[in-house]
Amino acid sequence: MPDKTFSILYSFRFEDGRTKEFTIELDAQTLNLVRRNEPSPREWTRLQYAKCENCQLSPDHEHCPVALNLVEVIEFFSDAHSFEPAQVSVATEERGYTKKTTVQKGLSSMMGIMMPASGCPTLDKLRPMVRFHLPFSSPLETFYRSISMYLTAQFFRMKAEKSADWSLDDHLHVYKDVALVNRGIANRLTVASKADANLNAIVILHSIGDGIQYFIETELEELRNLFKAYVEE
Amino acid sequence: MESKILVVDDEEIFRLTTSLRLKEAGFSVDTASEGYEGLVKLDQGTYDVVLLDINMPGLNGLQVLEYVSANHPDVDAIVLTGFSQMTMAIECLKKGAKEFIVKPFDYADLIAKIQGLLRTRNSERSFKEYQQSWRSTLVYDIFGSLYTVSCILEHLRINAPIGHPNDTQELLSYARTLNERVFERIQHSVNLPELAETHVPMELSAVDLRAILNTICERFDQWAGDKSVTIKRDFASNIPTVMTDLARIEQVFSLIFDSALKHTTGKETIEVRLHAVPKTEQRTAGVECSLSFPGKLLEPQLGSLIFSPSLDQWKEHKESVDFVALSLAISRRILEANDGALSLQVQGSSTTIACWLPEKAPAQSGVLRSPSRAVGA
Numbered sequence A: 001m002p003d004k005t006f007s008i009l010y011s012f013r014f015e016d017g018r019t020k021e022f023t024i025e026l027d028a029q030t031l032n033l034v035r036r037n038e039p040s041p042r043e044w045t046r047l048q049y050a051k052c053e054n055c056q057l058s059p060d061h062e063h064c065p066v067a068l069n070l071v072e073v074i075e076f077f078s079d080a081h082s083f084e085p086a087q088v089s090v091a092t093e094e095r096g097y098t099k100k101t102t103v104q105k106g107l108s109s110m111m112g113i114m115m116p117a118s119g120c121p122t123l124d125k126l127r128p129m130v131r132f133h134l135p136f137s138s139p140l141e142t143f144y145r146s147i148s149m150y151l152t153a154q155f156f157r158m159k160a161e162k163s164a165d166w167s168l169d170d171h172l173h174v175y176k177d178v179a180l181v182n183r184g185i186a187n188r189l190t191v192a193s194k195a196d197a198n199l200n201a202i203v204i205l206h207s208i209g210d211g212i213q214y215f216i217e218t219e220l221e222e223l224r225n226l227f228k229a230y231v232e233e
Numbered sequence B: 001m002e003s004k005i006l007v008v009d010d011e012e013i014f015r016l017t018t019s020l021r022l023k024e025a026g027f028s029v030d031t032a033s034e035g036y037e038g039l040v041k042l043d044q045g046t047y048d049v050v051l052l053d054i055n056m057p058g059l060n061g062l063q064v065l066e067y068v069s070a071n072h073p074d075v076d077a078i079v080l081t082g083f084s085q086m087t088m089a090i091e092c093l094k095k096g097a098k099e100f101i102v103k104p105f106d107y108a109d110l111i112a113k114i115q116g117l118l119r120t121r122n123s124e125r126s127f128k129e130y131q132q133s134w135r136s137t138l139v140y141d142i143f144g145s146l147y148t149v150s151c152i153l154e155h156l157r158i159n160a161p162i163g164h165p166n167d168t169q170e171l172l173s174y175a176r177t178l179n180e181r182v183f184e185r186i187q188h189s190v191n192l193p194e195l196a197e198t199h200v201p202m203e204l205s206a207v208d209l210r211a212i213l214n215t216i217c218e219r220f221d222q223w224a225g226d227k228s229v230t231i232k233r234d235f236a237s238n239i240p241t242v243m244t245d246l247a248r249i250e251q252v253f254s255l256i257f258d259s260a261l262k263h264t265t266g267k268e269t270i271e272v273r274l275h276a277v278p279k280t281e282q283r284t285a286g287v288e289c290s291l292s293f294p295g296k297l298l299e300p301q302l303g304s305l306i307f308s309p310s311l312d313q314w315k316e317h318k319e320s321v322d323f324v325a326l327s328l329a330i331s332r333r334i335l336e337a338n339d340g341a342l343s344l345q346v347q348g349s350s351t352t353i354a355c356w357l358p359e360k361a362p363a364q365s366g367v368l369r370s371p372s373r374a375v376g377a
Helices: A065-076 A103-114 A123-131 A139-159 A171-192 A197-217 A219-231 B012-024 B035-044 B061-071 B083-094 B107-158 B166-189 B209-226 B246-262 B300-307 B311-320 B323-337
Strands: A005-014 A019-027 A085-091 A096-102 B004-008 B028-032 B049-053 B076-081 B099-102 B205-207 B230-235 B242-244 B269-277 B286-294 B341-347 B350-358
Touching (some): A019 A103, A065 A171, A096 A103, A123 A139, A123 A171, A139 A171, A139 B012, B061 B083, B209 B246, B209 B286, B300 B341
Antiparallel strands (some): A005 A085, B205 B242
16 A cells, blocks of 8 residues: 555535545555555456557556546446536545536546546556646636646656657647547447446547647637736746 | 538537637537527528537437427538437437437547538539529520420421422421420429429510510411411500510510410401509509410319419329410419519400519519519419
């Protein structure tokens, strides 16, 4: 067991009064998802079942780590409709958030932590955002956080005397690879899920990746004024 | 012009990203966050394609699709679905969706599907325009000319000098037979209910109807003389000018004169009247030309086919539509395109065909006009 962990608690309260909590425990150093219980493998979690076309894991891995970590969530929400209302509360060490939203948005937010923290080599590149998780973030907030993460990564590469991409050109390649993983996970959901909440949660994450390019090319410029103090110095 | 897409989906980030990608591909894009908003936008705007999420709060995608199919059949629908909704997707295809695409998808696939649908629409539209254009040419340009040729051939045949070589007679007879075969082809290809929707190409100019009728009467005097029929003229002196297409109105008068002549025999009279008609409650001031002659022009069931043909009536009686009926239907269409009217009255054993044109047509000279509804007998 890791020495230090931190938790993010997701609580769903549905219109019929039911509640459900998910505690996401993360290693403070590596941000790996910490599993307290034995994993519950299924047919659809096997690595070779609907394997992502860009999977970098060796065949030694019997199960897809992302799918394995999502089993409890997927099966709980298997019959949930995407637009079903829910009050979702998120508690971190720093603060709490509560929002009346839809199941798909709450799920998407939660999966946004669990998937990059699962040990998928492709999704590892999104893991820094897990540390600074912002539940229910708007598209603009997500895009800004993503770009900030990427530029911070380039800073560390520069410090390590490696080539650094300050133009954000290669940022898009990260999300192209992520898109293939999203599709792979979506394919596993065909057997794992009856209704559409789980799938739409993946679609939301997928849409974020698709929107990054256009955010960089269009909306990012609209933020220029906020950085006047740096640009005009 | 940019093709216009409406994206109906309850997820904001999906709408935003889809909108951005489609705009980048050259489309004009609107979005709606739920089904009812989608219906409002469809009613208020003009869209080529609608992208429809199946599962939405309120009206779901299937309900929106049913509305689109019933009220906006010219809008193509692409349904967005997840794997677990394939049964629903198939249901949507049965209810009129043109395509479905499974989320999450590659936007290149979506754009390819949209472009495919638009190409098909453009091809269908071009074909329909071509079909309508050809139909108009056939009915309004070719039919009338061939009819006149037929009358000339008949006149030549009747008036061939005695002792004229048999081969000339045979040649004329053969030419007339060929002409009649072409008539039959045209007759069978003209659907009278559809005739009401055809475009009539017209070039409007100020026309002196009195001069036109005098010319036509002189032409038909010769043919009437062949049958010992008299054409009696009663033209008022104060005939106002009308705005019409000279060639088309000549065509109308020629067809009507010929129909009248076909049903008139020796020593009978065709009375031609031309007079100004003052304004009434139903009509503006205009000019009316009428032909009265003894004889029954049409079988009763054909009258309704000429003036208000339903598809069922057409299917029931189309085999009995003859050249006279077709001529009158075409004449009526041409007059209506000019905001005029054709009427047919049978009193006892006498028939009167009347053509009415407004004194001042609303369109400017040289502008092609769209058709108006019938004012029947």
